Amino acid sequence: MTAIPTLAVFKFASCDGCQLSLLDCEDELLAVADMVQIANFPEASREVAPGPYDIVLVEGSITTRHDAERIREVRRQTDVLVTIGACATAGGIQALRNWSDVDGFVQQVYAHPDYIDTLATSTPIADHVPVDFELRGCPVNKYQLLEVIAAYLHHRRPNVSRHSVCLPCKRKGNVCVAVAHGTACLGPVTQAGCGAICPSYHRGCYACFGPAESPNVGSLVDHLRGEGVEPGDLVAMLRGFNAWAEPFRSASDRIEEGSRA
Template sequence: MSTTRPSLAVFKFTSCDGCQLSLLDCEDELLELARAVRIAKFAQMSRALVEGPYDIALVEGSVTTARDAERVKEIRASSRQLVTIGACASAGGIQALRNFVPAGSYTGVVYAHPEYISSLATSTPISSHVDVDFELHGCPIDRHQLLEVITALLAGRRPVVRGYSVCQECKARGTVCLLVARGTACMGPVTRAGCGGLCPAVGRGCFGCFGPADTVNTGSLAARLRRDGMQARDVARLFKTFNAAAPEFRVQSAAEEAAGEEGRG
């Protein structure tokens, strides 16, 4: 039986490891998961390594070095299903802030010896380099969604992972809208569901961790925030976090920064 179990491998690119830890965070389901799949490669769990090819590859992190760009192609070639996990792998991550500035601008600020650093000018999602079978969003991903994707792949069905807004999760759990009832800046209306409406439920506006929803109107939300008195540069910051390089958010932060410049000029 064990020889026929599908194999699962976890790969890491530029990232914080938080998303792959979501797999270990599936405490109640972990043993069941280990019975359903053969965990062939997962450095956070075991140094044991089974050579590929793999049935399911979970890929965390963004591509930021020339070596990354090569390695992602090798992983694709040895994986039947490739699932990206998290904002880095699916949208470029927080490190994609480098995409907005001249190459090397941050290296000198962050590293004592930038001369040892060899990296690309941009941080890009896995899908910019290879075909991806499924993208899980979030910073970090939601472990229930991760289990759902793995379970669905094992059953040969489509994962039930929805692309609507965080607002739908707030309403389903009965959270009163922070934007309407308190005037709190909230990215919920333009952000993909998946977290369960976590932050608004504790009184904090949505950070946009899951990136753009299926349908977004970032311009209209930004206009509302500015009507409430928020400065354009602050609105830009809302769109420039973990999913800064997601196309819809990137366009809006650029527009807000341009408006901010104009306002000062």
């Protein structure tokens, strides 16, 4: 890395919430700005320095031919490429199009479909270019984001757990909403990182941090079916903000095939 490492942020199809998480580091933002040169962060600054960049944060998924080209150009200018958030790591909520007829979507929303240039799919960045680290969450946890930036500034791997959110949920002292209240909860198959907030607010986890390491989705699906959750509702649960992440995608496809058979 150069003397003062450069940090750049690039956006693809997304809501801006993950890059906003950097601006939401109210107590740390100015300290971060002292340690890196913010070379390209259009949401925060009109100053743009040309690449190459040491650390690049990529938000958003690939949904247009233009963006599929643009991410390859970004990769060419980047040393460490980190994807942030469910859109960049799993295709985001807009990956629901992957099960649908996008031309039909365009016609539903827009009067002049011919002005709209879009791909039939919304796909994660890693489907298009090599990615050095994927930070999950919809949105990402800002402290995990700071950890990832700090790690690469110090040439080490980020310390981000891949285990299920049930562990921090227990440590927090939450009453298990699934066991005690029969609430449908995706916690057992979902990666930690959010702080187990949904059960803390008396609702089931909706998997915004994506699949945990080696999730047993099939087993959870069987359990929830046994609890009386309808197949259609199970498919909707799994097809949320990380719908296109492989364990969720294949499990939801199996439920759909099963209910058709």
